[in-house]
Amino acid sequence: MSTEPATTGTDEPGGRGDTPPSDTPDDAAAGGAPEGSAGAADSDPEAGDGQAGDGTGEGGSADADHADDAGGAGAGAGAGAAASEVSEAQAELTAQRLERERIERRKAEKKAPITSGAKLSGTAADLLAAVRAVEGGRKPTATAFDEPDPTPRRPAREPVRRAQPMAPPAGAAAPSGETVEAVRAVLAEGGAPEALVPQVAEALGAGAGARLREDPWQLLRVPGVRPEQADGFARALLGAECGPDDERRGRAITVWLLEQAAVAGHTALEAPALVTALGLRSVPDPDEAVQSTVAEGEALVFQDALDDAPSAPRSASAAAPAASDAGSDADGEGEGDEAEEERPVRVLIGLERYALAEESLADGLARVMNSLPKEDPTDWASAAASAPRSAGELIRAVAGHGLVLHTGGEAARAEPAALVTAARQLGLRAYAATHSADGRRHFASRLASAGGRDTAEGDDTAVTTLAGLLSGAEGPGRDVDGALDLDLLVVLDAPQLDVETAALLAESLPDGARLVLSGDPGVLWSAGPGRVFADLLAARACPQVASRTPDPGPIGELVSGIGIGELNQVEAPGKEVVIVPVRDAGEAVHRTAQLVVDSVPRAFGIPAEQVQVITPGHGGAAGTRALNAALKERLNPGPGRSGGFDPGDRVAHSPAPGRTTPGRVVKADAEGLHLECAGVAVVVPKERVEQTVRHGWALTAHQAVGHRWPAAVVVLPGDAAQALTRPWVYTAFGRAERHLSVVHGVDQALPRAVAEIPPKPRTTRLPALLKAQVPSAD
Missing domain, CATH: 3.40.50.300 (P-loop containing nucleotide triphosphate hydrolases)
Structure with missing residues (x-):
């Protein structure tokens, strides 16, 4: 150098x-x-x-310093007593939903909330017994969410961006004036800043004022609010009735910690890590807090078999929560079967949002892998024979499989470019999707170099951004069934796929379509929760083609x-x-x-x-x-008269979490800040500039x-x-x-x-879910 x-x-x-x-x-x-x-x-x-x-x-x-590292990958769903055609994870989710409905009915009948997790029965009690049973197992590490100590800060001129929620989805109803005024009154009474009013009203929805007054710790649902701030608000509102042992506080902090874990990339947390984090947040009885959160349906519990641990004799007290309390041993079978071998498990706690996304992703990928037609008239063999050697291997893998993983650096992108070109020449509807508009431009250039003919048909092009493809703004659009109208999709920058985006992608593919996930496994993982590409590589459930094309030069x-x-x-x-x-x-x-x-x-x-x-x-x-x-x-x-910006400034525009597009300020007027991003004119409304630019x-x-x-x-x-x-x-x-x-x-x-210092671990459930769905390619 x-x-x-x-x-x-x-x-x-x-x-x-x-x-x-x-x-x-x-x-x-x-x-x-x-x-x-x-x-x-x-x-x-x-x-x-x-x-x-x-x-x-x-x-x-x-x-981040207040909890233990959840680390590691994988977590299976609980062992459910479901029909053989339903996965264990699906059975677990179904059992938990039924249990929550039963709890709600019981609460309505008694007209009183469950206190401190008491009087639980059936699956909820069994699940929490499992949480406690594994407490003495694997020791958590030093921190929960993989954050080092904060470093000293020094001032800078660029305006500090304050925490604000993303704009509501198109078509979402704005909070009513009555709701806003009710929230304003409660926040004023608790000494919270008025700037939080629209955020609280949006986060809590209709009746937000009453909900906040009844449970002040609901303030933690607003992005950027921290537990100590919510505690201060609750003290001002509740007075002497406020205490660290309040069940509402325990539930709110449990959910908050799970949300922070998602920010750090985890889709779930190991139970010991979560319990430790709650203790460090001054929750007197972390077990009860987790128990109450599960009982209220605000979190779910999962079990994951530990493949690297020896089996142990099964005991009735440590049995996996495999069925509801309605007659799990009605016929007397299995009772007292102490000699039965049971595989050790770890217990995971997660939010339903990410649990359902991982479930959907595993199901969707299994469908992609299993839905190829038995007889394919496409002449893949001739395409592979005429392609460069490095691309030929990828084409042959795609010919026989619905899902293929491709790894390599920047130069290796020539191989998926050759694949898309060959597929289009064979008459297939083949498309590529990139993480960014800049990546789209670069790959389109590679596609042209690979000999791809002009694929323009109106606004339909062979290369899109992933966000544009899924939204319908770019690419082939969707067929009458709502699936993407294509035969082959190559997703570049696959390590940037978070679990929710990947689930939406898998759900959007039609039966019989082929999916290639291509990327450099050495780069940073996704901004959102999950490590989809790394999990798929580790699961070895489909063919993997590693490029031998090195990036050139020093x-x-x-x-x-x-x-x-x-x-x-x-x-x-x-x-x-x-x-x-x-x-x-x-x-x-x-x-x-x-x-x-x-x-x-x-x-x-x-x-x-x-x-x-x-x-x-x-x-x-x-x-x-x-x-x-x-x-x-x-x-x-x-x-910097326009929110700190002037015409000609280089900017980074982030319209959605995980997506950043470099651009330049053109002008500012009553409409907002006008940008030029990747050749596209963008107008950012004034109220969104501070959040997204x-x-x-x-x-x-x-x-x-x-x-x-x-x-x-x-x-x-x-x-x-x-x-x-x-x-x-x-x-x-x-x-x-x-x-x-x-x-x-x-x-x-x-x-x-x-x-x-390798990648910091993320706790995910996808490997175990894939293992249950698809046999290993090894």
């Missing part, structure tokens, strides 16, 4: 503004408010910009080494890779601005607008705020996933050392096409991260 190209410039660091730091959740990883992605804080969507939270800069959630060599845990010094005769050592964050900001404005454009002929800065977090002395302030001052100074000269690595630029400047300030993981470094360095500069201030933390 080379040293920095010749540079000149002043010593003014720039960008060290005076805006005070904020503790709002877009700056705190577990706060729950996305900054261009699902619940990510200063270090972005995965609550730290490195799998489930690398937490750097000003973020670093204190909450940057490709460097990134390939990082992928296997080696930070190699590569030969870069054309200064394709440059290391710029710095002593502190102030120097890092100064040298970064110098590289973007002067050195890279002069040495490599790459304009400043094609140079992207990537840093671990939004906060901190060299986070995106400080860097964007410095770069705006050098490249587009202005007063940031300056974009500097991004986090997770915001940059799915995009590439001619040059990238990766900034590693000293306070970012704890945020670094191998996937973060791999992702950030891989965003550069022609030139990579590394502003290096973390000493040995960089090689240590590459060699020793």
